[in-house]
Amino acid sequence: MLKLGIAIDTVASSRFRPEDYVFPATMEEAISILSSEGEKARIIAGGTMLFELAERKMIPEVKKLVDLSRIGLSYVASDPEAIRIGSLTTLSELTNHETIGQTRGIGALTDSLSWIRPIQVKNVATVGGEICSATPLFDLPPALIALNAKLILVGPNGSRTTDLDGFVLDYLLCDLRQGELLKEVVIPRPKKGSGSTFTKLERTANDFALLNCGVALELDKEAKCRSACVCLGGALGAPSRLSKVENKLVKTNLSRQDIEKAAEFASEVQMSQSVQASSAYKKSVAKIICRDTILSAKERALDNN
Amino acid sequence: MSTTQQQEERETLLRHIGKSVTRVDLKAKMTGRAIYGYDFSLPHMLHGKIKRSPYPHARILKIDTEAARTLNGVRAVITAWDVPNSLYGVMLKDTPMLARDRVRYVGEAVAAVAADSLEIAEEAVDLIKVEYAPLPYVTNVEKALEKESVVIHPDLPTYKAGPPFPVRIDPNRPNVGNHYHVEHGNVESGFSEADFVVQNRFETAAMQHMHLEPSCAVARAEPDGRVTIWSATQSPYMIRQQISDIFQISTSRIRVIAPYEGGGFGSRLEVHSEPVAVALAMKSRKPVKVALTREEVFTSTLVRHPFVVYIKDGVKRDGTIIARDMKVILNGGAYSGGFGMSVCRNCIFGAVSTYNIANFRFDSIRVFTNAPPGGAFRGYGSTQVDWAIECQMDCIANELHLDKIQIRRRNLLHAGDRNAIGETMKDVNHHGVVERVLEKLRLDEPRQDYDSGPWRRGKGFALTTKYTTAPTASAATVRVLDDHTVILFVSGTEIGAGSDTIYSQIVAEELNCPVESVIVSGPDTMFTPFDDGANSSRRTYYLGNACRMAAQDARQQILERASRALQVPESNLMVEDWKIVERNGSKSIKVSELFLKDQTRSGAFLPGSGDLIGRGVWHERVGFLDPVTGRCTTDRAVTYYTPVATGVEVEVNEETGFMRVLNIYCAIDVGKAINPLSVEGQIEGGVVQGLGGAICEELILQDGKPINANLADYKVPLSLGTPHVQAIVLESPEANGPYGARGVGEGPITGISPALANAIVDATGARVYDIPLTPEKILAAINLKAKQRK
Amino acid sequence: MARARKRISLNVNGTDYSIEANPYDSLNWILREELGLTGTKRGCDTGGCGSCTVMVDGKAIYSCMYPVVKAAGKTVETIEGLSEEGDHPLQSAIVRNSALQCAYCGPGIIMSAKSLLDSNPTPTETEVREALVGNICRCTGYGKVVKSILEASIEIAKSR
Numbered sequence A: 001m002l003k004l005g006i007a008i009d010t011v012a013s014s015r016f017r018p019e020d021y022v023f024p025a026t027m028e029e030a031i032s033i034l035s036s037e038g039e040k041a042r043i044i045a046g047g048t049m050l051f052e053l054a055e056r057k058m059i060p061e062v063k064k065l066v067d068l069s070r071i072g073l074s075y076v077a078s079d080p081e082a083i084r085i086g087s088l089t090t091l092s093e094l095t096n097h098e099t100i101g102q103t104r105g106i107g108a109l110t111d112s113l114s115w116i117r118p119i120q121v122k123n124v125a126t127v128g129g130e131i132c133s134a135t136p137l138f139d140l141p142p143a144l145i146a147l148n149a150k151l152i153l154v155g156p157n158g159s160r161t162t163d164l165d166g167f168v169l170d171y172l173l174c175d176l177r178q179g180e181l182l183k184e185v186v187i188p189r190p191k192k193g194s195g196s197t198f199t200k201l202e203r204t205a206n207d208f209a210l211l212n213c214g215v216a217l218e219l220d221k222e223a224k225c226r227s228a229c230v231c232l233g234g235a236l237g238a239p240s241r242l243s244k245v246e247n248k249l250v251k252t253n254l255s256r257q258d259i260e261k262a263a264e265f266a267s268e269v270q271m272s273q274s275v276q277a278s279s280a281y282k283k284s285v286a287k288i289i290c291r292d293t294i295l296s297a298k299e300r301a302l303d304n305n
Numbered sequence B: 001m002s003t004t005q006q007q008e009e010r011e012t013l014l015r016h017i018g019k020s021v022t023r024v025d026l027k028a029k030m031t032g033r034a035i036y037g038y039d040f041s042l043p044h045m046l047h048g049k050i051k052r053s054p055y056p057h058a059r060i061l062k063i064d065t066e067a068a069r070t071l072n073g074v075r076a077v078i079t080a081w082d083v084p085n086s087l088y089g090v091m092l093k094d095t096p097m098l099a100r101d102r103v104r105y106v107g108e109a110v111a112a113v114a115a116d117s118l119e120i121a122e123e124a125v126d127l128i129k130v131e132y133a134p135l136p137y138v139t140n141v142e143k144a145l146e147k148e149s150v151v152i153h154p155d156l157p158t159y160k161a162g163p164p165f166p167v168r169i170d171p172n173r174p175n176v177g178n179h180y181h182v183e184h185g186n187v188e189s190g191f192s193e194a195d196f197v198v199q200n201r202f203e204t205a206a207m208q209h210m211h212l213e214p215s216c217a218v219a220r221a222e223p224d225g226r227v228t229i230w231s232a233t234q235s236p237y238m239i240r241q242q243i244s245d246i247f248q249i250s251t252s253r254i255r256v257i258a259p260y261e262g263g264g265f266g267s268r269l270e271v272h273s274e275p276v277a278v279a280l281a282m283k284s285r286k287p288v289k290v291a292l293t294r295e296e297v298f299t300s301t302l303v304r305h306p307f308v309v310y311i312k313d314g315v316k317r318d319g320t321i322i323a324r325d326m327k328v329i330l331n332g333g334a335y336s337g338g339f340g341m342s343v344c345r346n347c348i349f350g351a352v353s354t355y356n357i358a359n360f361r362f363d364s365i366r367v368f369t370n371a372p373p374g375g376a377f378r379g380y381g382s383t384q385v386d387w388a389i390e391c392q393m394d395c396i397a398n399e400l401h402l403d404k405i406q407i408r409r410r411n412l413l414h415a416g417d418r419n420a421i422g423e424t425m426k427d428v429n430h431h432g433v434v435e436r437v438l439e440k441l442r443l444d445e446p447r448q449d450y451d452s453g454p455w456r457r458g459k460g461f462a463l464t465t466k467y468t469t470a471p472t473a474s475a476a477t478v479r480v481l482d483d484h485t486v487i488l489f490v491s492g493t494e495i496g497a498g499s500d501t502i503y504s505q506i507v508a509e510e511l512n513c514p515v516e517s518v519i520v521s522g523p524d525t526m527f528t529p530f531d532d533g534a535n536s537s538r539r540t541y542y543l544g545n546a547c548r549m550a551a552q553d554a555r556q557q558i559l560e561r562a563s564r565a566l567q568v569p570e571s572n573l574m575v576e577d578w579k580i581v582e583r584n585g586s587k588s589i590k591v592s593e594l595f596l597k598d599q600t601r602s603g604a605f606l607p608g609s610g611d612l613i614g615r616g617v618w619h620e621r622v623g624f625l626d627p628v629t630g631r632c633t634t635d636r637a638v639t640y641y642t643p644v645a646t647g648v649e650v651e652v653n654e655e656t657g658f659m660r661v662l663n664i665y666c667a668i669d670v671g672k673a674i675n676p677l678s679v680e681g682q683i684e685g686g687v688v689q690g691l692g693g694a695i696c697e698e699l700i701l702q703d704g705k706p707i708n709a710n711l712a713d714y715k716v717p718l719s720l721g722t723p724h725v726q727a728i729v730l731e732s733p734e735a736n737g738p739y740g741a742r743g744v745g746e747g748p749i750t751g752i753s754p755a756l757a758n759a760i761v762d763a764t765g766a767r768v769y770d771i772p773l774t775p776e777k778i779l780a781a782i783n784l785k786a787k788q789r790k
Numbered sequence C: 001m002a003r004a005r006k007r008i009s010l011n012v013n014g015t016d017y018s019i020e021a022n023p024y025d026s027l028n029w030i031l032r033e034e035l036g037l038t039g040t041k042r043g044c045d046t047g048g049c050g051s052c053t054v055m056v057d058g059k060a061i062y063s064c065m066y067p068v069v070k071a072a073g074k075t076v077e078t079i080e081g082l083s084e085e086g087d088h089p090l091q092s093a094i095v096r097n098s099a100l101q102c103a104y105c106g107p108g109i110i111m112s113a114k115s116l117l118d119s120n121p122t123p124t125e126t127e128v129r130e131a132l133v134g135n136i137c138r139c140t141g142y143g144k145v146v147k148s149i150l151e152a153s154i155e156i157a158k159s160r
Ligand SMILES: Cc1cc2nc3c(=O)[nH]c(=O)nc-3n(C[C@H](O)[C@H](O)[C@H](O)COP(=O)(O)OP(=O)(O)OC[C@H]3O[C@@H](n4cnc5c(N)ncnc54)[C@H](O)[C@@H]3O)c2cc1C
Pocket: A004, A042, A043, A044, A045, A046, A047, A048, A049, A050, A051, A068, A087, A088, A115, A116, A117, A118, A121, A124, A125, A126, A127, A128, A129, A130, A131, A132, A133, A137, A138, A139, A140, A176, A180, A181, A182, A183, A206, A207, A208, A209, C046, C047, C048
């Protein structure tokens, strides 16, 4: 488990200036540097989140940056089972990639990309960074969790695959182990009859989520809900699946009433206050954003039948 | 000839005035070649960095600078013990340049370093160790107003007041820094005559100016003891005065040069990092740049005063407001904030200039707290009282089931009326701006709402009046050169308002030459004449008049000399494109021919005077406002009043409280739009800045500490989600304005918040009483309303 | 503290530079303080304001949060490289409409707009507004800026 930053209360004015900055040429080289240097080394992808952490003086122990941008991890590939996204793919590259636009059922992903707006960030920020930043306020994770995305992590002991759901444990804390890096995000190709949507509540058009929500639904032949995945971000330390909501949806006809009833449970989740809003407000609108996202995902699923 | 005919005639004769002349500064700015304060540097310049307080209130026990001093590359370290033990402040001398024994807010400066590089300076600042003993603190303004409150300035009674206006403290309430009272008619008997009493409490939050260029100063101590400062300030002469007060050096020994400024909005009327830069430069004997970070701008410069406004109105059945009792409490933060102190006085003008209320009482109290200091902010107190008053007008209309526009019209002040502070109102075109906004807003149209779903539509309106302060003065000098250019020397910084262009238009108009012939010098207190600064929407009027007079003076001299040279009476001559020609005759002479060249031909001069210099100055005297009675000593307390009407259309989501602003109309009577495109720009920009304060901007304090002092967390309006503001310009001339012009800078910000809140009521029936109007507050109001309906 | 300074080659506005810098110094710092290219502004240092926007290999980025070492071997384009005379359609449209005021946001806005027009020569108003989301303008309310960019796009399209 890697703690990505410490919340410190300091008025230090020194800028973060690492002693060293390296560009490994291969994944193996990167892993070997990361394993040998431990806490002192830190991966940099696009660097946008790292920069924020540095500005807020939250990574005092890091001495060496390991830039992954030259090890060939920037790609989008697809096969009959899945779409594979290299972790160094930038958000712009992903947005503009034709596979992403053409694949049915992954609306939640394209939605979430369009909710991240400043082009100056999207041109630099990477998919891996969105995930490994381990913050509950980012937009890609809830969308990808809804789509049941898997992560391929590579470390000194080889490679492992894990669900994205559960990978982020808490604020700035994720299940990334010593020496490990995220190589690839795998999105299983959605089945026929599935649809997904992502939405976000934000104060202005360039803001972290007050709350966000990713939903994927799969309908059976009778248009009954076969499976549902509902993920809420912005509420707690990590984006979290709302199993009560999901359970209430499954096997229903997904009538407006069914959906409203299920979405009520979203407001039962504990929520933390942020600069965006109080926990009480978040609670009162969680069910609304959940309901609307589910409704939209259902429409898309019907279209995909 | 009728007066309108005369006016039309005059207008058709105007060559540059009223034309959207291309801005003279934009090309330099659009190529990246314009140098702003933040861009400025000098050879061998050191970088300064300030050590700041992490506590909202604490005693300083010890400052250890040893490690910083000995760090390689550090050239100077200063604490309060290295600089003059003096307090500064325009209105109240209460502010130390570096805290001596006590810090009063998070972000206050306690020490500073100058080093060879910013990197070293930052490291050195971290090596300075300060020992504090935290004290109890207070940031809630109504708590701070209590007699038993934590005392922010124990020495307040001994502080010297600055010259401009009296400052009134209160022996019973230790944190009261200023108090004004207005009493007009008899409020009690007014209430006894009323059929209804409507009473409310409104609030505003701390908004930051967020000028895009952070504050910055470069200072150089000259070998002969003089000091030169480069600072993109709104008021070079004010910076000079403050530095003089702090360091006890004569003003003539201080030279302030102002590069282009990336916005100021009131904050940069005050010193920010200038004093520290000067102290470091004196100590290190090298030029020093102290550039604030965005975070420092948020925590350690100024904010717009948060207000609490209590308003109680006695109203007759027909809608006549017969009595009004207002109490406004300003959260002044830890210090006087320079001009911030007089927001306490000037907010009165906002409260007395729109409606005629026979019995009126107003108390405004500025209170010290452990928050960032409140200062001048575009709107200068009007915005906050207008927020309350214009919500209140709608509250009254709703309660009495009267028409919202009608009730405003019924209570309007008219020309010749005496207002509550004893001014005789001149004609203020309120009716005009109301009409023009209503044409767009169409309140008479049936409501266009959605049949289903959570979104509700509403329209809102507000009528406001912005004063321009007085007495102030502006001077201008023009120097006509033999190559047919004219240099205009003014101390008005081009802060973005397009002032350089307007001055050029005026000078070119009077000299009847192309605008391109005019070069505007940047402000430099060594050469450019006095000016009171870019505040209170005053510059087009004051400096405009001064430029006009200076150009007229130069024209007169040209005519006199030409008359002698041509042997034609002056009255028969006219100047046109640098030629003086005989009317109905054939004689002419070029301006260049009035000059003589000497043998070396390295330049030219005028026999008898050397240079051809024209001078102008504009100054208006007004009465003073007595802080105890609220009466003005004459029948004029301000330069003029500018009427503004704002209309908005919104959609509100009843389930989430989210609001979409669909349309904004803002009409303002500018007297004369000297440069119509610039006037539009001021209106559009002012309204949108106001929109930020209305819907999302607030510097939030938690445990006395700002928690959103960065742009990820403090949100301002963006291109997406901000509607195109429809600016409506009216032109009823101001008697003494240049070509009839008045100022336009601030008016547009004053009405947007109440218009939006009123629109939310129109859409949902729910009212929010404090800005910003966040979704959270809107939803809470909607839920409350729903409960009340049950 | 030992900090590796590295020699870094940059191409800015067509000119090759070779500088010594800490690799993690921001591109913004290097442009402004080392190369004297102060046309690129600095307003927050945290990706919050957009005044530092430049193009790297044709893409708009925030130079304040872009390690200079990442720009090595790439082409950097700043406001100074657009047109020294200010006659690029974006520049002239903004000047013609008096679209900006203090204009501290201007260089960043122009670079964002340029990167938009390079990839989408005929944007809609909404697309222009979206492309400017990462650029704060505190003075103007955006209306005239958006209008200018749309006008410039037409002008550029005509000249093609
Ligand atoms: C102005 C601004 C606005 C933003 N708005 C939004 C928004 O609206 N919605 C949103 O979702 N996000 C938003 N973001 C966040 C942005 O998307 C993230 O900063 C970005 O995704 C991080 O990616 P990066 O490549 O820059 O990560 P980096 O900063 O390089 O890295 C972030 C963290 O992840 C680790 N890491 C990165 N890659 C890997 C890997 N392959 N393997 C293991 N660890 C890795 C790093 O060590 C570091 O700890 C915004 C950011 C900014 C600056």
